[in-house]
Amino acid sequence: MALSLDLTAEKPRPSPAPRAAQAEKPSLIGLSRPEMAEALIGAGIVPERQAKMRVQQLWHWLYVRGVSDFAEMFNISKDLRATLAKHFTIARPEIVEEQISNDGTRKWLFRFPPRGAGRPVEIETVYIPEEGRGTLCISSQVGCTLTCSFCHTGTQKLVRNLTAEEILAQLLTARDRLGDFPDRDTPDGAIVPAEGRKVSNIVMMGMGEPLYNFEEVKKALLIASDGDGLSLSKRRITLSTSGVVPEIARTGEEIGVMLAISLHATNDDLRDLLVPINKKFPLKDLIAACRGYPGLSNARRITFEYVMLKDVNDSLDDAKALVQLLKGIPAKINLIPFNPWPGTNYQCSDWETIEKFADYINNAGYASPIRTPRGRDILAACGQLKSESERLKKHERLALEAMMIAGHGD
Numbered sequence: 527m528a529l530s531l532d533l534t535a536e537k538p539r540p541s542p543a544p545r546a547a548q549a550e551k552p553s554l555i556g557l558s559r560p561e562m563a564e565a566l567i568g569a570g571i572v573p574e575r576q577a578k579m580r581v582q583q584l585w586h587w588l589y590v591r592g593v594s595d596f597a598e599m600f601n602i603s604k605d606l607r608a609t610l611a612k613h614f615t616i617a618r619p620e621i622v623e624e625q626i627s628n629d630g631t632r633k634w635l636f637r638f639p640p641r642g643a644g645r646p647v648e649i650e651t652v653y654i655p656e657e658g659r660g661t662l663c664i665s666s667q668v669g670c671t672l673t674c675s676f677c678h679t680g681t682q683k684l685v686r687n688l689t690a691e692e693i694l695a696q697l698l699t700a701r702d703r704l705g706d707f708p709d710r711d712t713p714d715g716a717i718v719p720a721e722g723r724k725v726s727n728i729v730m731m732g733m734g735e736p737l738y739n740f741e742e743v744k745k746a747l748l749i750a751s752d753g754d755g756l757s758l759s760k761r762r763i764t765l766s767t768s769g770v771v772p773e774i775a776r777t778g779e780e781i782g783v784m785l786a787i788s789l790h791a792t793n794d795d796l797r798d799l800l801v802p803i804n805k806k807f808p809l810k811d812l813i814a815a816c817r818g819y820p821g822l823s824n825a826r827r828i829t830f831e832y833v834m835l836k837d838v839n840d841s842l843d844d845a846k847a848l849v850q851l852l853k854g855i856p857a858k859i860n861l862i863p864f865n866p867w868p869g870t871n872y873q874c875s876d877w878e879t880i881e882k883f884a885d886y887i888n889n890a891g892y893a894s895p896i897r898t899p900r901g902r903d904i905l906a907a908c909g910q911l912k913s914e915s916e917r918l919k920k921h922e923r924l925a926l927e928a929m930m931i932a933g934h935g936d
């Protein structure tokens with residue numbers, strides 16, 4: 527990878543409304559239709575008989591037109607808009623920073639207002655443009671309770687779960703910045719059709735373990751995939767889990783999105799070290815849950831993620847064991863070159879080793895793309911995310927850059 531240290535960090539335009547007022551008001555974003563109706567009726571804003579119609583109207587403004595200010599809802603009376611604004615917010619989070627990598631990857635640092643007595647939190651969201659598609663990598667928690675030994679996020683304590691609003695806000699704000707919503711300056715701006723959007727896919731692969739925040743992730747993904755909401759096909763939404771076995775069947779039944787499993791090892795001894803949740807839910811149970819995943823077929827395969835760690839899990843014997851383990855499961859295998867971070871003891875496997883490993887798996891009949899590392903120069907690659915509260919100190923960043931220049935992980 528060509529490494530440019532010349533980072534572009536833009537200070538985006540400030541959000542239109544003042545933050546202090548927003549924090550105190552509940553948001554309408556992330557509510558299911560019945561919840562939104564209840565909120566409107568409860569606040570005495572609309573009579574019960576009108577609620578369904580108003581919800582439909584608001585839903586369209588929020589998710590199809592992407593407005594972030596009630597004032598822009600021009601088919602709603604001025605009085606009603608003012609009343610809505612008095613009780614609720616639909617504002618976006620503050621964009622603290624936007625970085626654009628030399629490969630086009632973008633990383634945003636978002637700040638969300640405090641919840642109750644808590645403090646504001648900051649999270650990262652990454653956009654990866656590729657030939658024919660663009661993927662948004664969304665966070666589900668601030669930090670993570672799990673401590674996978676090769677993951678940078680895992681070194682950060684869990685601060686809190688994100689709400690459905692905050693999960694969706696990452697998608698809405700990315701779409702604002704990428705021009706996926708109609709132009710707000712022309713009141714009748716054309717809706718950007720699904721095929722023309724920059725964000726065509728989303729993956730729950732940012733910070734956190736999505737299945738430890740099941741209800742909020744579910745609410746957000748059901749709105750993201752709702753035909754009258756953000757209308758992303760469920761086949762274009764992938765949820766990645768480290769292996770929270772009891773929630774896997776529910777993910778298929780209640781959310782219905784594509785599943786990815788962070789596998790990384792083919793025996794319990796090694797997986798206990800790499801992905802410690804394995805001690806609670808060992809491979810036998812994880813693989814059984816995968817076999818039973820609702821809707822699984824050759825057209826709807828599970829993706830198994832496998833990080834390539836030098837001399838740890840990258841031998842040909844490991845490749846053989848992997849093929850053996852996944853026998854009979856409609857699967858794709860995603861080989862991820864390890865992305866280094868300051869303080870890690872792991873190194874990425876040599877390129878030649880990765881290719882040999884991939885060849886073995888391909889010959890066994892699996893599609894096994896090697897995930898090209900993206901956005902490493904802005905620490906936006908898998909497992910490199912951490913929030914502002916723990917951003918790299920200057921000497922750490924220099925150490926990381928030196929590691930990458932020296933070729934570790936490339």
Ligand code: SAH
Binds near residue numbers: 731789831862
């Ligand atoms: N917590 C969830 C989702 C977020 S992690 C999970 O673990 O699945 C997204 C993916 O990045 C996971 O497969 C994770 O194992 C991988 N990952 C974490 N740290 C990494 C690193 N340093 N290099 C490469 N991949 C990493």
Ligand code: SF4
Binds near residue numbers: 671678681732733
């Ligand atoms: Fe958490 Fe996933 Fe990182 Fe493990 S790999 S520490 S589950 S974010």
